[in-house]
Each structure stands twice: as C-alpha cells, then as structure tokens.
Amino acid sequence: xxxxxxxxxxxxxxxxxxxxxxxxxxxxxxxxxxxxxxxxxxxxxxxxxxxxxxxxxxxxxxxxxxxxxxxxxxxxxxxxxxxxxxxxxxxxxxxxxxxxxxxxxxxxxxxxxxxxxxxxxxxxxxxxxxxxxxxxxxx
Numbered sequence: 001x002x003x004x005x006x007x008x009x010x011x012x013x014x015x016x017x018x019x020x021x022x023x024x025x026x027x028x029x030x031x032x033x034x035x036x037x038x039x040x041x042x043x044x045x046x047x048x049x050x051x052x053x054x055x056x057x058x059x060x061x062x063x064x065x066x067x068x069x070x071x072x073x074x075x076x077x078x079x080x081x082x083x084x085x086x087x088x089x090x091x092x093x094x095x096x097x098x099x100x101x102x103x104x105x106x107x108x109x110x111x112x113x114x115x116x117x118x119x120x121x122x123x124x125x126x127x128x129x130x131x132x133x134x135x136x137x138x139x
Contacts, residue, residue, distance in 0.1 A: 020085045021047040022056070025108045025125045028091075034131050035098040040106065042090050049115035054082050056108050058094050061126070063103035070124055072107050074099075081110075096131065104129045 021044055028039040042056065061073030077094050084090075094106070105126040113120050 020044040020087050021051045022053050022110050022123065025127055027106060027127045027129060030128055031130045031132055032096055033134050034096055034101065037093045037095050040092050040094050042092060044087055046087055052082065052113045054111045054113070055080050056110050059107035059109065060097065060099070061105045061107050063105060072109050073105070099131065101131045101133055104131060
C-alpha cells in the first residue's frame with residue numbers, strides 16, 4: 001500500500017485552487033427602468049495560474065463620464081464571488097437606483113489576487129444602459 005505524503009494532505013485541506021477569472025459582463029436588456037432589477041451575465045474563463053476574484057462592486061456611471069475607465073460612479077451593489085470557481089456564465093440580479101432617466105454605464109469593479117506573486121489589482125468592466133420612464137417601456 002502506498003502512503004500519501006502528509007504535506008499533500010495538508011495542502012489539499014487548506015488551499016483551494018482557483019482558476020476562474022471574470023472576463024466580461026453583459027446586461028440582458030440595454031433598456032431598463034430606474035428602481036427595478038436587471039439581470040447581468042458575468043462570464044469567466046480558465047486562467048493558467050491561481051486566480052482569486054474577491055467580489056463584484058456594481059456601479060452606475062453617467063454617460064458623460066465615458067472616458068473614465070476606472071470610475072465606478074454611484075455604488076449600487078456588491079456580490080461576493082470569493083472561492084466561486086464556476087467557469088462560463090453566471091447571472092446576477094442587480095437593483096438599479098431610483099435615479100433620473102438617461103444614458104448610463106453599468107460598471108463592475110472586480111478586485112483580484114494572482115498566483116504566488118501575490119499581485120493584486122482591480123479589473124473594470126462596463127455595459128451601456130439606457131434608463132427610461134415606466135411609461136416608455138409599455139409602448
């Protein structure tokens with residue numbers, strides 16, 4: 001009978017390999033009503049090293065700030081995705097604030113940790129979103 005080295009057992013108990021990296025967001029509908037929930041599809045792919053996305057901070061940014069790639073705008077929610085190694089698509093429900101109608105960007109800021117180097121950072125994703133009054137959605 002072959003014995004398993006003790007360090008292998010300890011490493012499997014205390015270290016979870018995370019290889020799923022968030023790489024994009026997509027809204028199911030580009031037109032929405034302020035105050036309502038929207039569905040956001042978050043896509044992830046495999047990564048060659050250990051990769052941990054900690055969470056998703058959702059924000060809403062006015063379209064007049066389109067050149068600010070690292071701006072979040074108004075914070076509207078948070079999803080904990082730490083230890084979520086799901087590859088492919090995951091759908092989240094995000095509640096929009098009761099704000100004025102107009103063109104916006106739905107923003108997602110995703111803090112992460114990479115591999116043995118311990119590199120940290122924040123990836124930003126955005127999707128255009130047009131907020132309209134309830135009356136316009138019924139037409």
